[in-house]
Each structure stands twice: as C-alpha cells, then as structure tokens.
Amino acid sequence: MIKVLKSGFYDTIQDLGRLDFQEFGVPISGAMDHYSAKIANALVGNTSSEAVLEMTLLGPKLEFQHDNLISITGADLSPSINGIAINRNKAIFVKLGDILCFGKPKLGTRGYLAVSGGFKTELSMNSRSMCKNITNAFKIKTNAILPTLPFRIKNTPNPKASLKTHPKHFSNSTLKVFKGPEFELLSPKQQDSLLHYNFCISQKNSRMAYQLVETLENQLKPIITSLVLPGTVQLTPSGKLIILMRDCQTTGGYPRVLQLSETAINMLSQKFTNDYIHFKITN
Amino acid sequence: MNSKLPKYKLTYKPYGAHSILIEWPNEIDENILNNALCFKRVIEKKEIKQKVYIKLSYSSLLITYNTAIRNIYDKISQLKTLYNIANDFSRSPIKLWHIPVCYDTSFGIDLERISTQNEISKQEIIRQHTASIYTVYFIGFLPGFLYLGGLNNRLHIPRLSTPRLAVEKGAVAIGGNQTGVYPNVSPGGWNIIGNTPISFFVPNTNPPCFAKSGDKIRFHSISKLEYDTIKALVKADTYQLESEVTFD
Numbered sequence: 001m002i003k004v005l006k007s008g009f010y011d012t013i014q015d016l017g018r019l020d021f022q023e024f025g026v027p028i029s030g031a032m033d034h035y036s037a038k039i040a041n042a043l044v045g046n047t048s049s050e051a052v053l054e055m056t057l058l059g060p061k062l063e064f065q066h067d068n069l070i071s072i073t074g075a076d077l078s079p080s081i082n083g084i085a086i087n088r089n090k091a092i093f094v095k096l097g098d099i100l101c102f103g104k105p106k107l108g109t110r111g112y113l114a115v116s117g118g119f120k121t122e123l124s125m126n127s128r129s130m131c132k133n134i135t136n137a138f139k140i141k142t143n144a145i146l147p148t149l150p151f152r153i154k155n156t157p158n159p160k161a162s163l164k165t166h167p168k169h170f171s172n173s174t175l176k177v178f179k180g181p182e183f184e185l186l187s188p189k190q191q192d193s194l195l196h197y198n199f200c201i202s203q204k205n206s207r208m209a210y211q212l213v214e215t216l217e218n219q220l221k222p223i224i225t226s227l228v229l230p231g232t233v234q235l236t237p238s239g240k241l242i243i244l245m246r247d248c249q250t251t252g253g254y255p256r257v258l259q260l261s262e263t264a265i266n267m268l269s270q271k272f273t274n275d276y277i278h279f280k281i282t283n
Numbered sequence: 284m285n286s287k288l289p290k291y292k293l294t295y296k297p298y299g300a301h302s303i304l305i306e307w308p309n310e311i312d313e314n315i316l317n318n319a320l321c322f323k324r325v326i327e328k329k330e331i332k333q334k335v336y337i338k339l340s341y342s343s344l345l346i347t348y349n350t351a352i353r354n355i356y357d358k359i360s361q362l363k364t365l366y367n368i369a370n371d372f373s374r375s376p377i378k379l380w381h382i383p384v385c386y387d388t389s390f391g392i393d394l395e396r397i398s399t400q401n402e403i404s405k406q407e408i409i410r411q412h413t414a415s416i417y418t419v420y421f422i423g424f425l426p427g428f429l430y431l432g433g434l435n436n437r438l439h440i441p442r443l444s445t446p447r448l449a450v451e452k453g454a455v456a457i458g459g460n461q462t463g464v465y466p467n468v469s470p471g472g473w474n475i476i477g478n479t480p481i482s483f484f485v486p487n488t489n490p491p492c493f494a495k496s497g498d499k500i501r502f503h504s505i506s507k508l509e510y511d512t513i514k515a516l517v518k519a520d521t522y523q524l525e526s527e528v529t530f531d
Contacts, residue, residue: 019347022338024484024492025422124486133426133467134486181296181304224309225423225430227338227345229299251340251423251430259299 001065002115002146008102010056011140012207013119016049017246018127018134027247028230029129032110032207032269034262036074039163040114043071043091050118051128053146055111057272059102060140062113064094068151069116073165075108075270089164108170108270117149131247173198173275175264176282180233182223182255190216194257195279199241203273207247210268212277215239220255228252231260233279243268288321288370289314295359300351303358307342311432315342316420320497325369326362339421339496341430379416379499381525382464382479384455385510386412390478397440397457397474408476409504411435412455417462417500427466427484427492431500434462446472453478455502480514481524493524 004011014037017030031037031054038048053060059077072079072088079086080101086092088111094100102111121128124135132138140146186194193216204211218239228234232244234254243260244252245268258279260268271277291307298304305322307315323337323344336347352358386409388394398405417431424430434457442458447470450456454465456473465471466483479502484491494500505513516522 019336019349021426021491022336023422023496024490025424025426025428026491027426125491133484178297178299181298181306224311224341226340226343227304227423229302229345229347231299249424250338251421261300 002148003063003065004060004140004142004144004146005063005099006061007140007142007144008055008060009058010207011060012054012130012138013051013121013140013146014054014129015051015118015127017129018125018131021125022250025250026125026134027131027249029127029131029134029207030246031112031129032246033074033112033266035169035266036110036165036270037112037114039089039165040071040073040112041118042163043073043089044069044114044116045091046114046116046118050114051121053113053119053140055102055113057105057109059111061102062100062146064096064098064100066096066148066150068094068148070094070100071114073112073114075111075170076106077111078103078106079111090162109272110269115148116151120147120149169267170270172267173277174280175268175277176261177233177258177264177279178261178283179281180256180258181226182220182235183257185220185255186235186257190218193217194241195281198276198278201271201273201275201277205273207245209245209248210243210271212241212243214241216241222253223255225251225253226256228256229259231262231265232256233258233260245269288318290366291315291318293366295362297352297355298345301349302345302347303352303355303362305344305346305362309342311341311420313418313432316418316497319344320375321369322366324375325365329365340423341420375497376528377497377499378494378526379501379529380494382481382500382502383505383509383513384413384477384479384502385505385507386455386477387507387510389507390451390454391476393456393474394476397438397476401437401440403437408438411438412462412476413502413504415501419494419496419498419500421496422492425466425469425484426486429463429483429492429494429500431462434460436460438462440474442472443474444472446470450475451478453480453483455479478510480510480517481522482517493526499529 014031017028130138200213202211202213216239234242235257294306296304334349338345417433420430439460450465450471454475455477456475458473
C-alpha cells in the first residue's frame, strides 16, 4: 500500500481506459500519455494495461507502506526519495517508510508512477481509470491509501534494463493528424490556415479537452449531434478549435475537422498552457 | 417476417487510424435509426476476426477496431457486403419503458417560464409531455443520457443562454426540440420541468442503462408522495421499472 501524505495538482489512477461502454455514453479515459504509461509499466515488469498513477505538473508526496519496485516516466517533475534526487526511466527499489516527493516541473506536463503488480484501486466497468460518475473517487486526495500488491522478488525485471521516452516526445511541436469527417467542408483558405498556423494552447486544457487560442474564420454551422473520439479536433461556430482528450464525451455537435494520431494525443498530453503546436496531415 | 430493409446511399470515411465512420443522410428520422441498428447488429454478429466497438448517433455509426486498419479499402468493401445482407431479421425486440416523473414546481423550476413564453398552461405542458411516446436514438453527452425524439411542437423552447452549473440528478428537461433526463448531477442548459426517481445510469450493472437505442419511453406524472416512495425503493434496489416488449 501507498499512503498519500499530500496530493499533487491533479493526480489520478489510470490504465488504458474502458473501451467497452462507449455506446452508453461512458468516456474512454485512461492515461493521457499512453506511451509514457506503458514504459513505466514495462520497467517494473508489468503488462501494459496495469494501472499507474498519473500526476500533472506538481506531483504528490507518497509514503510506501511496504517494500516495492517502482518506476517514474513521462514529465520530469524532479522526483526524490527521502530527499535524494532519483532518476526517471528506470526501475527503483523502495523500502517500507520511504517517502517519494516531487519538486519543480522541468520538462513536460504529465508524469507516471508505476509499481510492481500495478495499483489495485477500485475496478469499475473493467477499468481502474478514475472518471466522474463511473468510479467513486475521480481524483486522488490527501490521506488516500492506494492499494498495491506485496512485492515478490521473482517478478523483478533486469535492473539494468533501460527504456526511455524519446526527447522529441516533449520537444516536438508537430502533431500528426488525419483529415476529420468534415475537413472537406472547410474552404481552401480555412484548410490552409488550419495546417499552417502555429496554435497556442489556452489555459482551458484538461483531461477532457485542450482549447486553442487562435481562431479560424468560420461559417460552418454545428452538425447534428454525432460521434467523436479522443483526438478529434472540433471547430466551434465562433472559430475556436477544441481538441478532445481522453476523458471526452462520446458525442459532439461541432464539425470534426481533424483527428489526431495516437502519437499526437500522447505528445499533446505533455504540453501545457502557452505551448505552441501545429498540425501536419499524415496518411 | 423477413422484410427487406430499405437501402440508403451510405458514405464510408476513415476516422483516424482505427475507425471508420458510416453516414446516412443527415437527418433525424426513425427509419434511419432502424436501418443503422440493423447494420450495427450484422457487424457485431459477423465481424468475428477482430474485436470492434460500435457507437451510434442520429445518422451515423462509428466502428473502431482494436488494431490500426491496414487496408481501408478492404475494410470498407467488407462493410458494404455486410450492409447488403442486413435485413429486418437483424432487429432486436424493443421495449417501451414507463418512467415516473414528478412535475411538482419544486422540481420543475422552469415550468412557470415555459408556460409564459409558450403561452401554454402548466397542466397542458404536463399533459403533452406525458402523452407522447419518445424514441431513444442513442446515448451520449453523459453516461446514460438518452437522446429522445418525438417532443410535441408546442413544448419546443430554446436552451438557456447561460447553462446552470449543477442540474440535479433525475432532472427532466427540454432543450430546443429535444427532451431528456439528466442521469447525474451535471452542468446543463436545458429547461427543467420535473424530476424522476429512476436511475438512468448504474455503473457495474449489466447493462448500465436499462434503455437502448431503438427503445421507446413514456413519462407518467406522479405526486411528490409517490416520488418519495419510488425513490426509497430505487435506493433499496427493490423498485421494478415497468416496461412492455413491442415490435412496432
């Protein structure tokens, strides 16, 4: 078990989400950056679908209540154990009573903590991903106890193995996208702006959606409520672009002009307010 | 009876690397809904090689495969073949659900305003709202939020210009030409006319919503006392929601 001595800015437990219940209006959820979450699991010998802790910019303060093997990936949020800085992207042994802390965010937005065997928090509708109306808790709070499995030495992966998030995952501002269902309804001028502007991420960014600052001139009317996915870029009547993320609704009524690739969703998850991005069509 | 389905001219579009969007003519029409439901059932039955997730809205299906689509043209031609074999047999029986609603003004906080704005008495709003049989088109917006068709013209009223931050669970409301029930507390801009003690979304029950696309809903008016009684029964998990099987 792990005790949350102090919660961070926005901590949740996430796995790869719940795909089975979309037709009931249930968001998919899951780790915002699948890529970093999968690396975290691999480093401690877990399968990729185990639940990890996702933290946002300012991480939590945690106390281990038994020995364990952990790894930290994704954003560099200055992790330390008992006050001594530790490396990301490698498996680390921790002992009962050790305290894991985070400091200044140095690179990226979302960090991941994996533990050997995965977090065993509430399982709801085949997933542990925290989500409003689906799980009882939708955010980790101070004093919460996070269940983990007793650590077994035979599960230990090769401690010399290393797996690392590519630096471009954080630095690259080009998001690979597909044309969305309503892309062809845009005028040539709109298409051109969409693919050539540098867009700034507004402060309205969350696990549900990222809104962009720059607007496109727009005469497109809303569509009748239709289907959307994480990574769908919607164009509102006022010309604002909204990129749906992992906790998005299953339906929406704005034209869907682009669709982010999986890699692009993962990369965008590591960006924050005032970061710039641009879209590049891929086939 | 094996009646042949009317065939529509459908468009097939790739949607990201894992999904295909199938679109019917862009209308809210029960024939389109039934046609899409038949197609959905055939895909679910015949697509055995790979796990698929199928979502439905007014006039489209979104099919998501569990791996990236390698050859989009092959996949689309497979789907076209399946559409050609879809027939009325593919339909599943539908249910008509009787939903108790308390239209007391303590719940129906916008009844007074709708009455003034649409020049219709409160009794008449309730009479009209409970007279129609609504069709469940699909579930979206929130877990368990049913998109219902069939609202009487006289009850159409625009959404609030500023949405409320917290609409109560069970609120029965009207937004434009649609009516619906908020399955949980949520922000919302629809006009609230009553509240139902029935839960529209219960996580970890199978299925989590009692109603499905194609089903019918009818509301009936209950007193505040009946509301409290049903609410207690729902809480104790002993309330039996009334329904009847129909094959319209």
